[in-house]
Amino acid sequence: MTSSPISKIILDGREFYVKRDDLIDPFLAGNKYRKLYSLLQTPSSKFNKIISYGGTQSNAMLAIAAMCKTKGWEFIYYSKPISQTQKSQESGNLFESKKLGMWHVEIENDNYKELISSLRVNLDDKTYIIDQGGADESAKEGLKVLANEIESENLDISSLATPSGTGTTALFLALALPKYKIYTTPCVGDVEYLKKQMSALYKIPDNLIILEPSKKYHFAKPYPEFLSIYKRLFACGIEFDLLYAPAMWKSLLEQTEEKVLYIHSGGITGNESMLQRYKTKGLNL
Structure with a gap:
């Protein structure tokens, strides 16, 4: 497979790069x-x-x-x-x-x-x-390939971001790219749960920075602010998943200032059913 492309977007007045792993395959894409x-x-x-x-x-x-x-x-x-x-x-x-x-x-x-x-x-x-x-140690090999792709681009950035369920992607990416700052945020459980999941695989490196959400979010539950971020990103020309991406983007916008490369996790096949849940809840689509 050739290296996935990188797009540049402007979100809320800030410039971001996006590593388009969502384009690898309709189902077998992104961090999976x-x-x-x-x-x-x-x-x-x-x-x-x-x-x-x-x-x-x-x-x-x-x-x-x-x-x-x-x-x-x-x-x-x-x-x-x-x-x-x-x-x-x-x-x-x-x-x-x-x-x-x-x-x-x-x-x-x-x-x-x-x-x-x-x-x-x-x-x-x-x-x-x-x-x-x-969440498997065998994931290390694929994240090393991703790390090599990122380094070969020679972008003017030193910070990356990827959301976390078990934290496997963020952990192995941080280990493979020690010169970069790797941001992540817990999307399933809290910060302590995330640290426990990652620590079961490997010692958490210093360059892996966990951004704590501004409030407690329940995984897969519809939130107006998540839908808002999804729509603003969609207006930039890229569709992101509704389960993980909104929490990560929200934390980035609130807690960081520098230029960041966001690793697109794929997963947009689940958006159809999630958007239906938003509609059922009466939230504006």
């Missing part, structure tokens, strides 16, 4: 492509089954489904029970993942943690488990 890079280079014959787990709005879930479709691997995804409304939706990440062949298994809340903890027991050598959100 980077996280799965190592597996994408793996011969199809090495595995026949991939297992993962998490929420049904997950961008990682859809990316893994796309990868498994390409590789001819079976994909089993575990989640907690979901509503009938979610099951009947004909758009969004769950719908697209199932179209790609994903087998979705719901586990009752009381049994969920135990089931996830037991996944690696008696695992055969043809099955590979990807932890929630793609």
Whole structure:
């Protein structure tokens, strides 16, 4: 794959660069492509089954489904029970993942943690488990490729930004680019949760700066200010996802001043269902 392009935008009077990883592939794009890079280079014959787990709005879930479709691997995804409304939706990440062949298994809340903890027991050598959100040390290889692409551009910037679920992308990008300042913000849980997730993979480097949101946001819940940022960015000519990007852009606008390169995380396939949720809540689209 050739290096993803870089766009320049003006948002609220500030100049930003955007690394267009969203253009890599409709489903297998953004930071999920980077996280799965190592597996994408793996011969199809090495595995026949991939297992993962998490929420049904997950961008990682859809990316893994796309990868498994390409590789001819079976994909089993575990989640907690979901509503009938979610099951009947004909758009969004769950719908697209199932179209790609994903087998979705719901586990009752009381049994969920135990089931996830037991996944690696008696695992055969043809099955590979990807932890929630793609939080895996194998992601390091793909983030190193991204780091090399960024360095080769010789941009007049020393600060990058990428939102965090598990923090895997931000962590390995910071490790690969020690001369750059890497901004991130927690989109799932709080700062302490994010630090715990990253520390489970590697020691957090000094150049990784976590911007704490101005208020507590619940993941995937519609917020007027998030929709506002989404629309302002869209007016700049780029569509960003509604789950992670608004929180990161809001923190950047409020807490930084310098020129920043934003790493587009992809995930815009989930916007159709999220925009419908905004509409249902009566928020102006």
